[in-house]
Amino acid sequence: MSPAPSPEKVSARAEAQRVRILDAARVCFSERGFHGASISAIAEVAGMSQGLIYRYFTNKAAIIRAITDEQREERREALAGIATCSELVEKLLEKIDAWRETGPGMTCEGGFDAALFLEVSAEATRDPDIAAVVTAQEPQIWVDFEALVQRSAEAAGKPLDAAALRRRTVVMRCLVDGLILCYVRDPAQDREVLRRSLQEAVTALCL
Amino acid sequence: MSPAPSPEKVSARAEAQRVRILDAARVCFSERGFHGASISAIAEVAGMSQGLIYRYFTNKAAIIRAITDEQREERREALAGIATCSELVEKLLEKIDAWRETGPGMTCEGGFDAALFLEVSAEATRDPDIAAVVTAQEPQIWVDFEALVQRSAEAAGKPLDAAALRRRTVVMRCLVDGLILCYVRDPAQDREVLRRSLQEAVTALCL
Amino acid sequence: MSPAPSPEKVSARAEAQRVRILDAARVCFSERGFHGASISAIAEVAGMSQGLIYRYFTNKAAIIRAITDEQREERREALAGIATCSELVEKLLEKIDAWRETGPGMTCEGGFDAALFLEVSAEATRDPDIAAVVTAQEPQIWVDFEALVQRSAEAAGKPLDAAALRRRTVVMRCLVDGLILCYVRDPAQDREVLRRSLQEAVTALCL
Amino acid sequence: MSPAPSPEKVSARAEAQRVRILDAARVCFSERGFHGASISAIAEVAGMSQGLIYRYFTNKAAIIRAITDEQREERREALAGIATCSELVEKLLEKIDAWRETGPGMTCEGGFDAALFLEVSAEATRDPDIAAVVTAQEPQIWVDFEALVQRSAEAAGKPLDAAALRRRTVVMRCLVDGLILCYVRDPAQDREVLRRSLQEAVTALCL
DNA sequence: CATGAATGAGTTTTCATTCAT
DNA sequence: CATGAATGAAAACTCATTCAT
Numbered sequence: 075m076s077p078a079p080s081p082e083k084v085s086a087r088a089e090a091q092r093v094r095i096l097d098a099a100r101v102c103f104s105e106r107g108f109h110g111a112s113i114s115a116i117a118e119v120a121g122m123s124q125g126l127i128y129r130y131f132t133n134k135a136a137i138i139r140a141i142t143d144e145q146r147e148e149r150r151e152a153l154a155g156i157a158t159c160s161e162l163v164e165k166l167l168e169k170i171d172a173w174r175e176t177g178p179g180m181t182c183e184g185g186f187d188a189a190l191f192l193e194v195s196a197e198a199t200r201d202p203d204i205a206a207v208v209t210a211q212e213p214q215i216w217v218d219f220e221a222l223v224q225r226s227a228e229a230a231g232k233p234l235d236a237a238a239l240r241r242r243t244v245v246m247r248c249l250v251d252g253l254i255l256c257y258v259r260d261p262a263q264d265r266e267v268l269r270r271s272l273q274e275a276v277t278a279l280c281l
Numbered sequence: 282m283s284p285a286p287s288p289e290k291v292s293a294r295a296e297a298q299r300v301r302i303l304d305a306a307r308v309c310f311s312e313r314g315f316h317g318a319s320i321s322a323i324a325e326v327a328g329m330s331q332g333l334i335y336r337y338f339t340n341k342a343a344i345i346r347a348i349t350d351e352q353r354e355e356r357r358e359a360l361a362g363i364a365t366c367s368e369l370v371e372k373l374l375e376k377i378d379a380w381r382e383t384g385p386g387m388t389c390e391g392g393f394d395a396a397l398f399l400e401v402s403a404e405a406t407r408d409p410d411i412a413a414v415v416t417a418q419e420p421q422i423w424v425d426f427e428a429l430v431q432r433s434a435e436a437a438g439k440p441l442d443a444a445a446l447r448r449r450t451v452v453m454r455c456l457v458d459g460l461i462l463c464y465v466r467d468p469a470q471d472r473e474v475l476r477r478s479l480q481e482a483v484t485a486l487c488l
Numbered sequence: 489m490s491p492a493p494s495p496e497k498v499s500a501r502a503e504a505q506r507v508r509i510l511d512a513a514r515v516c517f518s519e520r521g522f523h524g525a526s527i528s529a530i531a532e533v534a535g536m537s538q539g540l541i542y543r544y545f546t547n548k549a550a551i552i553r554a555i556t557d558e559q560r561e562e563r564r565e566a567l568a569g570i571a572t573c574s575e576l577v578e579k580l581l582e583k584i585d586a587w588r589e590t591g592p593g594m595t596c597e598g599g600f601d602a603a604l605f606l607e608v609s610a611e612a613t614r615d616p617d618i619a620a621v622v623t624a625q626e627p628q629i630w631v632d633f634e635a636l637v638q639r640s641a642e643a644a645g646k647p648l649d650a651a652a653l654r655r656r657t658v659v660m661r662c663l664v665d666g667l668i669l670c671y672v673r674d675p676a677q678d679r680e681v682l683r684r685s686l687q688e689a690v691t692a693l694c695l
Numbered sequence: 696m697s698p699a700p701s702p703e704k705v706s707a708r709a710e711a712q713r714v715r716i717l718d719a720a721r722v723c724f725s726e727r728g729f730h731g732a733s734i735s736a737i738a739e740v741a742g743m744s745q746g747l748i749y750r751y752f753t754n755k756a757a758i759i760r761a762i763t764d765e766q767r768e769e770r771r772e773a774l775a776g777i778a779t780c781s782e783l784v785e786k787l788l789e790k791i792d793a794w795r796e797t798g799p800g801m802t803c804e805g806g807f808d809a810a811l812f813l814e815v816s817a818e819a820t821r822d823p824d825i826a827a828v829v830t831a832q833e834p835q836i837w838v839d840f841e842a843l844v845q846r847s848a849e850a851a852g853k854p855l856d857a858a859a860l861r862r863r864t865v866v867m868r869c870l871v872d873g874l875i876l877c878y879v880r881d882p883a884q885d886r887e888v889l890r891r892s893l894q895e896a897v898t899a900l901c902l
Numbered sequence: 903c904a905t906g907a908a909t910g911a912g913t914t915t916t917c918a919t920t921c922a923t
Numbered sequence: 924c925a926t927g928a929a930t931g932a933a934a935a936c937t938c939a940t941t942c943a944t
Contacts, residue, residue: 256454
């Protein structure tokens, strides 16, 4: 009875547990912030005991780091199926709307959680560990983003050389990240104006 | 002798104390976040007892609200002496650099504290009170920002009608707010590239 | 100008201040209990600064002692105009009703504050100082009470000798104090039943 | 081995902890009053950390409520083995004496804590929650008390009809509760006089 | 005489973390 | 592997008391 489970089984189970914890943490952190959310809240949402969490993460800090680290992949996925900058703007607006409606923690499955994104960015400002994780994500994000911008430029018939590509990419990232802040700070503002403003800028930049 | 202090004197003292507390709070909140900073830390930085803080603010929440509310004025001042969008980009980059060097809490006196800005934005995501304060600032900020954009457009010989002005202003705000995020997330990145990218965009937008 | 006030004037003023403080304290203690009421609350109700209170009372404990001490006089007054035990029961019921309606602190002016009476009794259980004050009142109260009971007995044509008088007085005091507890613990109970029960007992005791 | 503890075991432990806390609370509340006793004092007496108390009671208020609620059962038990009103008076005097000697908090095991009884009554005057708990106990207490009074009346050969029974019961309760107050306010008084006075009254009431 | 700012110790309560079972 | 009881430190907040003015 109860044969020793194969190592893969074990780590599969372990991985599943980690996922459960991270799913719960995402919800809690999004709702209350990294420092406002308690381990006991996470445990409750995850449907497990507080003690068990410490079998999979040494620390609350480790959970925060893991959540922060996830965002790299999410960001990659967000850019994956997208052909042009114009489409990116469109999709992002949709996702922010979805976030407002479905509530916090829905970062996975192609969703986007603006609260978590800002919390991570703010925390990166203070905690060197988090800053390191965030900064480490950047090269990859730049690669993906540049690919998109180049794709977009080529679609517009104006391919860019390396330096111009980088600059155009910087602008696009600022635009996109700034859009999130804009939306968060004044959620009542006219979404259509937002959309058209951004699209106009994309056009002006020949993307 | 020892005349009863005039009421102005009294409230002047009270006001001075409030300022001391807010100065300390700005430093602490910037360093540790709203929920990571403790009242006792604020009291220590302010050089007073914890109890005294409660004579001037009913709550920690009240301090957070006050700090959030301050940002309106700071933002106004930041735009005040600026003629064109190009100049805005230049000044903002300088200020972010200054913040990185002088450390946290230097929001006043024309300074800019990116950490605090992000913390406020993140908190607005969770706390309806903070969201209300932030949202209430927006109309004023739009007015100031539109004035700058129009000034800039006129300087470029291309004045804008109301609708176009609004759209261009949205783009500028996204650009500028996004720049902050970009900088925070990858502080090591080449500042010169950042500068040129943004300026290029400003030019492309005829501002 | 401002001639040195005569000593009587001074102590008259001092006495008036003490009264203001005690009036306020009575209200606060009645509403929140000795330990639940704060000096600052008393100061506010008294319309003066907290510091001033300490010019007239060395301590919070001193105020509590003073309030406790007052009850002797109140109790005397309560018995003063009363002819028979039957009348006492009637008056007490009226006063408890008045207290329920007019709210706390109305101990003076022939009123009766059941909350304060119980608070004092409870505190006497714990604080030896208060116990001493309360116990010191008792001889006087017994004298007054015995006078009433004797009056009542004579009115019924059955004067009592010293020992019997004392015993009958004990019973009357228990009856009357117990009535207060009964009322407080079940304020909804039928007042008429209460009245008749007590009166019946008075009759049975030939008072 | 080391079998998972059965659910009964688990809640048995929890129940035991609650009892430990309530035992400690009884002592502390009796010694210092509800608002004078601190959670840390209760924790110390209970021999546990402050934090642990909050695993079993959400609030200090919840502990106060629980202590208040206990009194119903204590009161029931106090009346249980008693045949006549005369015996009740005898037993009560004994218990008050025991309380004076054994110190505070000995409410359980057929003991009686006058301090706690008065504290609860005083608190009922201020806190609606406590008032509700106290008032909710009353019907049961009346039932028990009426049973005793009827028993006593029958023993005296004079059974009472419903209305008279109620009135006689009111008188007995006032007598008994008032006795507690009398004793507390003047603990030095002659216990024998007290005893004889009450017994005389009981006789006069044909109980 | 009077104020109210100031303090420091104390309050209740929460929380990350550990550990026996 | 999993629980959840237990802890100790720290959080926000209150309060009696003092003191410069």
